[in-house]
Amino acid sequence: MTEVLSDLRVIYDLHSHTTASDGELSPKELVERAIERQINVLAITDHDTTAAITPANDYIAEKNLPLTLISGVEISTLWENIEIHIVGLNIDINHNAMKALLSSQSQCRETRAIMIGERLEKAGISNAFEGAKALAHGGQVTRGHFARFLVNEGHVASVNKVFKRYLAKGKTGYVPPQWCSIGDAVTAIHEAGGVAVLAHPGRYGLSSKWLKRLTLYFKQLGGNAIEVAQCQQPPQEREQHAALAQLYGLKASLGSDFHRPCSWIELGRNLWLPSGVEPVWSLWQE
Known part of the structure; x- marks a missing residue:
């Protein structure tokens, strides 16, 4: 080709x-x-x-x-x-x-991130939103930041496993966008x-x-x-x-x-x- x-x-x-x-x-x-x-x-x-x-x-x-x-x-x-x-x-x-x-999208991201943090808190994972926000360094908070936080805290071994266990559709920390x-x-x-x-x-x-x-x-x-x-x-x-x-x-x-x-x-x-x-x-x- x-x-x-x-x-x-x-x-x-x-x-x-x-x-x-x-x-x-x-x-x-x-x-x-x-x-x-x-x-x-x-x-x-x-x-x-x-x-x-x-x-x-x-x-x-x-x-x-x-x-x-x-x-x-x-x-x-x-x-x-x-x-x-x-x-x-x-x-x-x-x-x-x-x-x-x-601006509207950013507000949606912030609201979703807070809700993800709340759901993970109920699952026994504390301070997930605060941890994800710290990893974002002032940028948009994404599910990727939550994944990195959970890996860093030892909850899951890899980012891919975080999504499969917590953040994919139907899982504990999933919030519909x-x-x-x-x-x-x-x-x-x-x-x-x-x-x-x-x-x-x-x-x-x-x-x-x-x-x-x-x-x-x-x-x-x-x-x-x-x-x-x-x-x-x-x-x-x-x-x-x-x-x-x-x-x-x-x-x-x-x-x-x-x-x-x-x-x-x-x-x-x-x-x-x-x-x-x-x-x-x-x-x-x-």
Whole structure:
């Protein structure tokens, strides 16, 4: 299969996280790692917040670093009672529509986190909310922070086991989210001048029929692109997502979904697009 990295072999990574949400590197540390990994274009896409964009841009300017930063965000939405993530790329982080939506999302996150803490307290795990909030270092409190707290406190051996035992749907600490709709997210992204991307479509546990239904719905709402490539994917998934992009006339995006240094997910690793798709960056390079 022919690979399409980009024009002039530019290395793009359009999905990454910092300590502003559930990543473990600060904006400065993430930028430094991107430089070390020879990334040319990086999007920071924290969950329901753009707090990392300004400090990252300031650091790039201060050090005159050879890195183009794309202002982004990953918005949590609900569709058919399934949590679906929509990435916004090349957005105006100061646009009122975006600020209003993210403020509402932040309130939902805080309320949910408090409720998770209360449920874990009833299960005999004290101070979980306070512990998760401390690990967030002022950023958005996510289930990932609760998982790290439970591991650190010795309640469970690994983050994956935390979710299986406490935080997955139907478990003791699970609280149903109250996110915005896909339409709300796409509208805010567009009003902020950005591009709406259906994030990691292979992670929702959908059948082929339901994934097509989701992708068509996203397209009908004005969605622009779908994440085709990630650094770690099951066999054939990249080709399947490329086929969805072609079927519904969507651009193709790619990103590591980097959260922390680890052996299997890394900035820029194995990120290329199959032939026959049009890259999402063509939308802001026109």
